[in-house]
Amino acid sequence: MARILMINDEIDLLTVCQSLLSDVGHEVDIFTSGREAVEQARRAKPDLIIVDWVMPDADGSTVLARLKGHPATKDTPVLAISALADGAMRAELAGADRFLAKPFDVEELVFAVNHLLNRRSHATRDRYREASSDD
Amino acid sequence: MVEPSGDTTSVPTDADDRPRILLAESIERRLQDIEARWLERVEQEIAGSARQVSATDLRDAVAEYLRRLAQALRGGGSIESGGASAWADVAREHAVTRVRLGFDVDQLIREFILLRRVLFEVAREERVITDGVQSERLADLFDAAIAAAVKSYTESRDHAARRVQAEHIGFLTHELRNPLATATLAAGRLRRKSELVAAESETLNMLDRSLTRLRGHIDAMLMTQRLDAREVECRPIDTCLGAIMPDATKAAELEASQKGIEFAVRYDPEIELHIDPGLTTSALQNVVDNAVKFTDRGRVDVVADNLVDKAIIHVYDNCDGLADEEIKTIFEPFKRAHSGKAGTGLGLAIARRAVEAQGGEIGAESGAAGGCHFWLTLPKPPH
Numbered sequence: 001m002a003r004i005l006m007i008n009d010e011i012d013l014l015t016v017c018q019s020l021l022s023d024v025g026h027e028v029d030i031f032t033s034g035r036e037a038v039e040q041a042r043r044a045k046p047d048l049i050i051v052d053w054v055m056p057d058a059d060g061s062t063v064l065a066r067l068k069g070h071p072a073t074k075d076t077p078v079l080a081i082s083a084l085a086d087g088a089m090r091a092e093l094a095g096a097d098r099f100l101a102k103p104f105d106v107e108e109l110v111f112a113v114n115h116l117l118n119r120r121s122h123a124t125r126d127r128y129r130e131a132s133s134d135d
Numbered sequence: 136m137v138e139p140s141g142d143t144t145s146v147p148t149d150a151d152d153r154p155r156i157l158l159a160e161s162i163e164r165r166l167q168d169i170e171a172r173w174l175e176r177v178e179q180e181i182a183g184s185a186r187q188v189s190a191t192d193l194r195d196a197v198a199e200y201l202r203r204l205a206q207a208l209r210g211g212g213s214i215e216s217g218g219a220s221a222w223a224d225v226a227r228e229h230a231v232t233r234v235r236l237g238f239d240v241d242q243l244i245r246e247f248i249l250l251r252r253v254l255f256e257v258a259r260e261e262r263v264i265t266d267g268v269q270s271e272r273l274a275d276l277f278d279a280a281i282a283a284a285v286k287s288y289t290e291s292r293d294h295a296a297r298r299v300q301a302e303h304i305g306f307l308t309h310e311l312r313n314p315l316a317t318a319t320l321a322a323g324r325l326r327r328k329s330e331l332v333a334a335e336s337e338t339l340n341m342l343d344r345s346l347t348r349l350r351g352h353i354d355a356m357l358m359t360q361r362l363d364a365r366e367v368e369c370r371p372i373d374t375c376l377g378a379i380m381p382d383a384t385k386a387a388e389l390e391a392s393q394k395g396i397e398f399a400v401r402y403d404p405e406i407e408l409h410i411d412p413g414l415t416t417s418a419l420q421n422v423v424d425n426a427v428k429f430t431d432r433g434r435v436d437v438v439a440d441n442l443v444d445k446a447i448i449h450v451y452d453n454c455d456g457l458a459d460e461e462i463k464t465i466f467e468p469f470k471r472a473h474s475g476k477a478g479t480g481l482g483l484a485i486a487r488r489a490v491e492a493q494g495g496e497i498g499a500e501s502g503a504a505g506g507c508h509f510w511l512t513l514p515k516p517p518h
Contacts (some may be wrong), residue, residue, distance in 0.1 A: 013317045020324050054309070083312030085305060085357055102316035103350055106323030 002047040002117050004028045007037040007063065008081075009055045017050070017109065024110055034058030042072045048116055049073070053082035053090060061094040068095055077116040155272060157263040159205040162254065165261075169253050170197050176249045181242045188236055195232050197250075200225045204254075207276055219276060226280035227287035234291040243288055244281055251277045297363065304360040308353050315353070319346050355481040358417070359468055362488035369411045369492045373516045376439055376446060377404025379412055383419035384437060387427045396453075397434030398427065406441045409516040410493055418489035418497070419448060421482035422509050426452035433506075445495070445512045456505035465499055486511070 004026050008014045014030040021028045029046070031037035034055045041049055049067060053060035060080055067073040080091035083102040091099040097119075098112050162169065174194055200222075207222040226247075233243045254273065322342045331339065361367045384400050391398035408415070426435045433453025440447040457465065466487040469480040490497045490511045497511040 010313060010317065013313070013320070016317055016320045016324060020320060020327075023324070023327065081316075083309045083316065085308065085361070102312045103319040103346075104316065105319055106327060109320070 001025050001027060004048045004050060005037060005041050005046040006050040007031045007034055008052040020106055020109065021113060034063045038063060038066045041067060042070055045072055046076065047120060048077050048079065048113060050079045050081060053080060053084055053087050064094045064096060077120050079112055079116055154263055155208050158258055159208040161257060161261040161263050162201055162205040165257055166198055166201055169201060169257055172253045173197065173250050177246055181245055192236055195229055200229065219279060222276060223279050223283040226284040230284040230288035231291045234288055234295060240285060240288055243284055247277060247281045301360050301364045304356060308357045311353050315349055322346060355485060359481050359484050362492065369414060371409050371411050371493060374408055374412060375404060376402055376406040376408060379416050383416045384423050387423040391427045391435060396430055400437040402439035403441060406439060406446050407515055408446060409514045414489040414492060415513060418486040418511060421486040422450050422511060425482050426450045429454035445514055447510055447512050450509040453506050457501040457507055462499055462501060466497065
């Protein structure tokens, strides 16, 4: 099980993603405000953050900059989602770890989430091994 | 003074040159006066009836334009000569500023007419227009300027309209994709969670099909807009027909077998091409899908011709046929010739843009007894 934080201005999308990811065993905190979500992410240090690119109080690149610019969240993988035609390019430029274009289906979402979580756990294990071999 | 006998494009004699040069000098000397008189009339006649426009915007660079006009007059020669073409250039620039100010084309033309009127007044006051030929020369320059300005105005206005339309389409597709994303996920969750009985499963299939079609329409709309705005990059590579044909005809083949119509593809897969595979697949797929969609009985044939410099893909169908008027607009967006069939009316528009972006051509013809023949050309590698 992983702890996921999801930010989107559409409550229906948040709710359905929360349900879907809960079905596969993850715990999802949902936020409609980018600002609040960033504060919560710094406190709670989730395993993964899902960010929509267009939100009323902050755009995706601003949220990403705040997350990547803070020690508590700089290594947290970010999955960007967007309905914008050039969303993938914007997300890549801003440093998102993966991008999903809306609309996506359940399998695409679950695959993307699991891929980022697995990558993170490998990275953590590698760091642990490096630290152990230094001793 | 002897009345010149030649036309305005004949090489002028010294005697011919003099009044024209005097007129040019008068324009340069009385530049500010001409500008002020013109501005006053434009304000009275045009701007008063339109929106509030500042004097600076209204004046534009008219003093500079007048200097160019004086140069064009000095230059003599034909209307296509250097000085005259520089004067036409400023007319084009001026037209673009008028699109931004919201002038209509009549107001733009009126501005030029008012300027010409002021110039004739000044010329009369200065007693520099002494014969018909010199007035004709000025009139010719103005006619050329008005023609250039109207053309530039139309292009600039169309460009602005396309940009606004592209923004609207971008906004609309974004707004449509958001609820579509939620609906797709909600349908997906139902399928994963429930022990579905056959009827529920069929209902979910229907929902999936509708959502997929909706997604296809939104993508097609965006693709058309992006091709129109030349936002889609064309990246041609050397490949062969066998690398794209199966993908491009797969969906149509399935649809044909469901409809019970014959579907045959005959081509040499080794035919070499120099194309953007994505754009070409999209173009071909849209044309072939279209043929199957509108053929309810009979057959659809896809055939490739291998010419020296290009390949031609022919698609023959057994649709009800198209009227000549329909053929003319079939590749325009939202021009669906046959009613009663589902679709966005964008497929063939996308095909045309995708083919033309690669320097190819696309066309259609209808047989007298029904049935259509669509064809598109694809470039081959240069040897």
